[in-house]
Amino acid sequence: MTVVENDNSDLYSYKYPHPAVTVDCVVFGLDDGALKVLLIKRLDPPFEDSWALPGGFIKMDEDLQDAAFRELREETGVAQLYLEQFHTYGRPGRDPRERVITIAYFAIVNLFEHKLSASTDAKDVAWFPVDGLPALAFDHGEILRDGLAALQYKVRRVPLVFEFLPQKFTLPQLQQLYETILREALDKRNFRKKLAATGVVDALEEHQTGVSHRAARYHVFHRELWEKKAEEGEEFKI
Amino acid sequence: MTVVENDNSDLYSYKYPHPAVTVDCVVFGLDDGALKVLLIKRLDPPFEDSWALPGGFIKMDEDLQDAAFRELREETGVAQLYLEQFHTYGRPGRDPRERVITIAYFAIVNLFEHKLSASTDAKDVAWFPVDGLPALAFDHGEILRDGLAALQYKVRRVPLVFEFLPQKFTLPQLQQLYETILREALDKRNFRKKLAATGVVDALEEHQTGVSHRAARYHVFHRELWEKKAEEGEEFKI
DNA sequence: CCAAAAGTGTTAGAGATACACCCATGG
DNA sequence: CCATGGGTGTATCTCTAACACTTTTGG
Numbered sequence: 001m002t003v004v005e006n007d008n009s010d011l012y013s014y015k016y017p018h019p020a021v022t023v024d025c026v027v028f029g030l031d032d033g034a035l036k037v038l039l040i041k042r043l044d045p046p047f048e049d050s051w052a053l054p055g056g057f058i059k060m061d062e063d064l065q066d067a068a069f070r071e072l073r074e075e076t077g078v079a080q081l082y083l084e085q086f087h088t089y090g091r092p093g094r095d096p097r098e099r100v101i102t103i104a105y106f107a108i109v110n111l112f113e114h115k116l117s118a119s120t121d122a123k124d125v126a127w128f129p130v131d132g133l134p135a136l137a138f139d140h141g142e143i144l145r146d147g148l149a150a151l152q153y154k155v156r157r158v159p160l161v162f163e164f165l166p167q168k169f170t171l172p173q174l175q176q177l178y179e180t181i182l183r184e185a186l187d188k189r190n191f192r193k194k195l196a197a198t199g200v201v202d203a204l205e206e207h208q209t210g211v212s213h214r215a216a217r218y219h220v221f222h223r224e225l226w227e228k229k230a231e232e233g234e235e236f237k238i
Numbered sequence: 239m240t241v242v243e244n245d246n247s248d249l250y251s252y253k254y255p256h257p258a259v260t261v262d263c264v265v266f267g268l269d270d271g272a273l274k275v276l277l278i279k280r281l282d283p284p285f286e287d288s289w290a291l292p293g294g295f296i297k298m299d300e301d302l303q304d305a306a307f308r309e310l311r312e313e314t315g316v317a318q319l320y321l322e323q324f325h326t327y328g329r330p331g332r333d334p335r336e337r338v339i340t341i342a343y344f345a346i347v348n349l350f351e352h353k354l355s356a357s358t359d360a361k362d363v364a365w366f367p368v369d370g371l372p373a374l375a376f377d378h379g380e381i382l383r384d385g386l387a388a389l390q391y392k393v394r395r396v397p398l399v400f401e402f403l404p405q406k407f408t409l410p411q412l413q414q415l416y417e418t419i420l421r422e423a424l425d426k427r428n429f430r431k432k433l434a435a436t437g438v439v440d441a442l443e444e445h446q447t448g449v450s451h452r453a454a455r456y457h458v459f460h461r462e463l464w465e466k467k468a469e470e471g472e473e474f475k476i
Numbered sequence: 477c478c479a480a481a482a483g484t485g486t487t488a489g490a491g492a493t494a495c496a497c498c499c500a501t502g503g
Numbered sequence: 504c505c506a507t508g509g510g511t512g513t514a515t516c517t518c519t520a521a522c523a524c525t526t527t528t529g530g
Binding site for chain 3 (some may be wrong): 412425431432445448449450453
């Protein structure tokens, strides 16, 4: 028998088991042209000195997604990001200390518009390329793989990629991002045709500067238009 | 402060909140040609006499999916079914008693091969057509809608429909089931063409009997072949 | 003027859709 | 022989995939 902080006490608290519940986040960012994942080095046992997904225990009066936002803000200084729940993991024994159930989210951080703040400069937070990951604590390796699969799946159907990019981006930049996430080469002309068909990317007059070749045109994502189309049931397919 | 049953006691049990955790199941079955959902009438407050999704508290040493199986067996007598996790709900206040986080599964019961046993004959368990649902307890209405969407989504990509049907079924029966789930009419010839293209449904020589019109041929789902194809990354599309 | 990457259309093939008549069975 | 639903093929269209050259810029 264990004493826990639980203010909503009533009969049920006596009758039923109360496991610990955490949220863990697979945070993706585009760093130096590569798809990277944010990991945190654990300072305490278990898995001391191992890398792990950012996350932590939910508070009693906090929604699940709010908990994910809070943990990311606390641990990484990231404030604005895209968040989506993808799976819940609860195998007994996945945490050697006690029963812990974790609700996993994947997140996208825009590293162009939100440089990581103070807390991320600490030596225990780092971005790892998805094809060069260290061994992870707990079952975080499995969670990370599932999160990557969820990102790859979703990115084909919903215009998520713009969460990675600056407001103004070039089409080659966008295509490279898709190729990075999906791990496959795309045909330039067909890619642009499909993109044009979605109708949610507008060309600006402005061009790239400072490149030693033809300058690419900047484009912007027309978010409001997409949201209107999404409401009408329109799909986004790349 | 509350005392709970928790044998894995250690330092973390003191420091972090421990909410109650349940699994809830949206159980679908094909009953009398209609898509129905299994609901349970609550006998105790809160929401006394309201209908609710079957489900219940997880045990401390039990995997999430095992908990879902156990609850369904206990509450409905259903032993063999398809189960898939689709979302986790944890809004504070969703249960008026205390903080309860619920991991939601959708399930498919084969009512041809597994008639519901004793416990389901009790007056407090019933099948409701998905377009004639009563008001549900807690946020179960929302969970049910999401579960139905998950079923509709999944059924187009994975051969789940066979979970609803007897081992031998006719093609009109199969098509009607798709139409029921997807709520749209399908072209008979095109439907059969697509189905043939998947290659996982075999025709038998045997025909339907006792109908006052041309008898339909029985077919079977070739599950092993599908599993082999699925491993090779093949998709199922209807 | 050279190197490097941006930009741009057409054609062929595959897959999806629309569509109408004959067949078998029981009453 | 009638009513009911089972069973079958083709033509069109749309979407996808393959593919090569010209343009712009900086050095």
